[in-house]
Ligand SMILES: C[S@@+](CC[C@H](N)C(=O)[O-])C[C@H]1O[C@@H](n2cnc3c(N)ncnc32)[C@H](O)[C@@H]1O
């Protein structure tokens with residue numbers, strides 16, 4: 001029987017490095033990208049033929065690839081008819097024609113990196129686009145026929161006021177995407193933001209203000225008819241991200257490309273992070289795996305809990321091994337029972353990392 005899985009394909013190229021981002025990505029030339037696509041195709045062929053119910057081109061900036069490149073990769077995969085096939089796009093790299101090309105290549109969902117609708121904030125973040133270009137990318141994706149669009153935003157930005165989060169939400173809801181993700185800024189080591197933080201030129205948002213922002217987002221989204229189905233993810237009914245939900249359900253998926261992570265045949269692995277090692281392994285006919293971990297029953301149960309609790313509607317089934325911890329967390333108001341499953345309470349959502357730590 002052919003096994004059904006998701007597949008994540010990493011595209012490690014960006015126009016420019018944003019000031020807050022530590023995702024694995026580099027500036028590139030056309031020729032680097034062409035070579036990389038050839039190796040992605042070779043890597044795919046090192047795996048058995050699975051059948052895929054979700055495909056996700058993530059990055060970096062996958063929209064630096066041409067529709068023709070995307071089609072060549074998709075043509076190698078057996079993709080189920082109803083599969084979700086997503087590409088992450090940066091507004092500065094797309095137009096109507098490119099969206100049309102992606103659609104024709106088999107993409108049926110786009111995730112646009114908007115981050116904010118505030119011109120000044122976009123500049124501080126080091127984004128290459130302004131708010132008009134962000135909106136235009138969304139409109140052109142719609143015009144090209146995409147009926148499933150997700151937008152990425154961030155909050156808790158340097159010096160951001162609650163009123164500025166409100167303005168971003170107002171602009172977001174005018175567009176009415178089927179899905180949006182909104183991440184609280186993480187000050188990642190090695191980024192320009194982190195250096196400024198260390199030098200005292202920037203400061204982190206006060207915890208209470210950050211909680212107020214998050215609460216505002218949750219309440220406003222609810223009013224607009226969005227379901228808060230994961231800590232940072234909101235969707236209109238029935239439009240939850242299929243690919244990402246499979247991570248949170250602890251399902252197996254293939255990870256392809258430089259630095260990609262995967263979970264396959266009971267093993268979690270991470271690919272090589274240097275181009276030379278990645279290319280050398282593939283030239284030798286080997287999977288370009290840097291490190292891997294066998295997931296035994298105990299590790300699997302822990303993953304199942306800490307990932308599953310992220311799904312706010314679905315949660316996890318009570319299990320003997322964790323029942324005492326769940327009861328304790330229920331007593332202090334961080335977990336609650338819903339249809340015989342445990343889910344995070346609203347307070348639990350705000351303290352999610354503390355809840356997850358209890359299971360590790
Ligand atoms: C790979 S990027 C998405 C696509 C594309 N590269 C872009 O930025 O337009 C994934 C998302 O992660 C979020 N992100 C990246 N770095 C972050 C950080 N330090 N803190 C919070 N969110 C972050 C951003 O919202 C970003 O859109």
Ligand code: SF4
Nearest residue numbers: 014017018021059060
């Ligand atoms: S946020 Fe997106 S565009 Fe910016 S550096 Fe990270 S991956 Fe690249």
